[in-house]
Amino acid sequence: xxxxxxxxxNKVTEKGKDVELRCDPISGHTALYxxxxxxxxxxxxxxxxxxxxAPDKSGLPSDRFSAERTGGSVSTLTIQRTQQEDSAVYLxxxxxxxxxxxxxxxxxxxxxxxxx
Amino acid sequence: xxxxxQSPLSLVxxxxxxxxxxxxxxVTNFRSLLWYKQEKKAPTFLFMLTSSGIEKxxxxxxxxxxxxxxxxxxxxTATQTGDSAVYLxxxxxxxxRFGAGTRLTVKP
Numbered sequence: 487x488x489x490x491x492x493x494x495x496n497k498v499t500e501k502g503k504d505v506e507l508r509c510d511p512i513s514g515h516t517a518l519y520x521x522x523x524x525x526x527x528x529x530x531x532x533x534x535x536x537x538x539x540a541p542d543k544s545g546l547p548s549d550r551f552s553a554e555r556t557g558g559s560v561s562t563l564t565i566q567r568t569q570q571e572d573s574a575v576y577l578x579x580x581x582x583x584x585x586x587x588x589x590x591x592x593x594x595x596x597x598x599x600x601x602x
Numbered sequence: 603x604x605x606x607x608q609s610p611l612s613l614v615x616x617x618x619x620x621x622x623x624x625x626x627x628x629v630t631n632f633r634s635l636l637w638y639k640q641e642k643k644a645p646t647f648l649f650m651l652t653s654s655g656i657e658k659x660x661x662x663x664x665x666x667x668x669x670x671x672x673x674x675x676x677x678x679t680a681t682q683t684g685d686s687a688v689y690l691x692x693x694x695x696x697x698x699r700f701g702a703g704t705r706l707t708v709k710p
Contacts, residue, residue: 528606528700528703531699544697590647592647593644
């Protein structure tokens, strides 16, 4: 595709429910990142996938958060037993992972999650 | 603890003004500093800086990195209303640490 796509664009859920957020990276990009941006805050790193390597999960805020990347392409971020503080925009980014272009990340439009 | 601090947090100027946005960083693992423009939800890439003292330019925007002082600036000359956005900087390697951003408002 032309860019990183995410779905849904908006999600409203009730506290305690599970949600799944999807990211389709740019074709050919082997690196994929999840971030979240709470209202008025900077971007917070969540998780990083690179090819077939074990993901860097160091940014996941709790064990309620998990992410998968199937076939080295599409990724799903799952939040279990959602809490109101999980409300944020969840952004996905992808990048080539070759040399200095590794860190040039291209972002998707995000999913705005509201937990009531 | 890694941190990226941007200043000012917000800035209001008039069209034609020149602005300088600041970004200081303390990041354990550092390779590059990135600048993004965020108008709605998704940031768009502006610059990637890896070496000190080399200015990168794109139209009215320019940026430079000082790896000794752990500092970067983003300059915008002859500002236009379309420059109104949140400008984010980030430093690191893979797990980039982002600042809170500078909200720039350019009034006609």
